[in-house]
Amino acid sequence: GGTFYYNLGGEPKTLHPITSTDVYGRDVQGYVMDSLLSRHPDTYGWEPGLASEWEISKDGRQFTFKIRPGVKWHDGKPLTAEDIKFSFDVIFEPKYQAAHMRPYYEGIEKVEIVDPQTVRFHAKTKYFGNFESAATITVVPKHLYEDADKGAKLNLSLVGTGAYILDKYERGKRIVLKKNPNYWGKDVPFLKGCLLY
Numbered sequence: 001g002g003t004f005y006y007n008l009g010g011e012p013k014t015l016h017p018i019t020s021t022d023v024y025g026r027d028v029q030g031y032v033m034d035s036l037l038s039r040h041p042d043t044y045g046w047e048p049g050l051a052s053e054w055e056i057s058k059d060g061r062q063f064t065f066k067i068r069p070g071v072k073w074h075d076g077k078p079l080t081a082e083d084i085k086f087s088f089d090v091i092f093e094p095k096y097q098a099a100h101m102r103p104y105y106e107g108i109e110k111v112e113i114v115d116p117q118t119v120r121f122h123a124k125t126k127y128f129g130n131f132e133s134a135a136t137i138t139v140v141p142k143h144l145y146e147d148a149d150k151g152a153k154l155n156l157s158l159v160g161t162g163a164y165i166l167d168k169y170e171r172g173k174r175i176v177l178k179k180n181p182n183y184w185g186k187d188v189p190f191l192k193g194c195l196l197y
Contacts, residue, residue, distance in 0.1 A: 008175075014155040015169065017140045018090055019097050029138065031177055032074075032160040036065050036084070037135040040190065047190045050079065050139055050161065060126040063134045067117045071184045073141050074165045084119045085111045086142035095148040104133050 012025035017033055020026065036051040046054075051065035071079040088111040090096040107130040112120045123130040141159055145151035158166040163185060164177040185191040 011172065012175075015158045015166070015175075016152075016155050017138055017158065017160075018145060019152070021100050028166075028175055028177075029158065029160070031164040032158050032162045032166055033138050033140070034161045035136045035138060046135065048188070049135075050084075050184075051135075054135070056131060061123040061130075063121040063123070063131050064114065065119050065121075065134075067119070068184060069117065071161050072182060073143075073161055074159045074180065075141075075144075077141070077143055079139070079161055080142075081113045081116055081119045083139055083142045084137075085113055086146065087137055087139045088121075090140070090145065093148075096145075097152075105137075108133060 006027075008024045008027055010022070010024045012020065012028060013022055014020050015025055015028060017029055020029065034050050037046045037049045037054065039045070040047050048068070050068055050071060052068040053066040055064045056062070057064075065084070067079060067081060067084070073079060088105065088108065091098045091101045091105050107123055107125065107127055109122045109124045112122065114120050121130075121134040123134075139161070144154065144159055156169045156171075161184065163180055163183045165180050166175070167178045168174070168176040170176075
């Protein structure tokens, strides 16, 4: 019901969720974008995010995530398995200039679409960090960034599924976020009363 002021300490060079490399841009993205799972701040256990369910194969090399139904991007389009796969694929596609993210995902071989609401990450080897990389990947909207040339120009905009929507970006002055009235997490017990919402 009020306004929260936060000093970023510096201005982001870009808000682009794929090419952004500075901490200031990541701070803003943290309020706007989501990942498949998140860590509970007290127990550090995994909690549902954009994925409502998940399963790890017996050999520890396949991670299957069921996407939460009804989640929409801030522009009203539905979140799909295509968005999850795209968010991984762009990391290794040179034209998207995301080389800075590759070290975190080198253990993942591919992302498979099982059905419109289910994705499966295939890891190259059994290693605990692979699941963390898959679970915490920043999910970006394929419909906005699929065209690399057009998407590269979206430096002052940011569309996510998170608790806050980018309202204004006034270079050298301020970045204004507003509460997302359709936030999927507003009724999730784990998120109720947390700082972000």
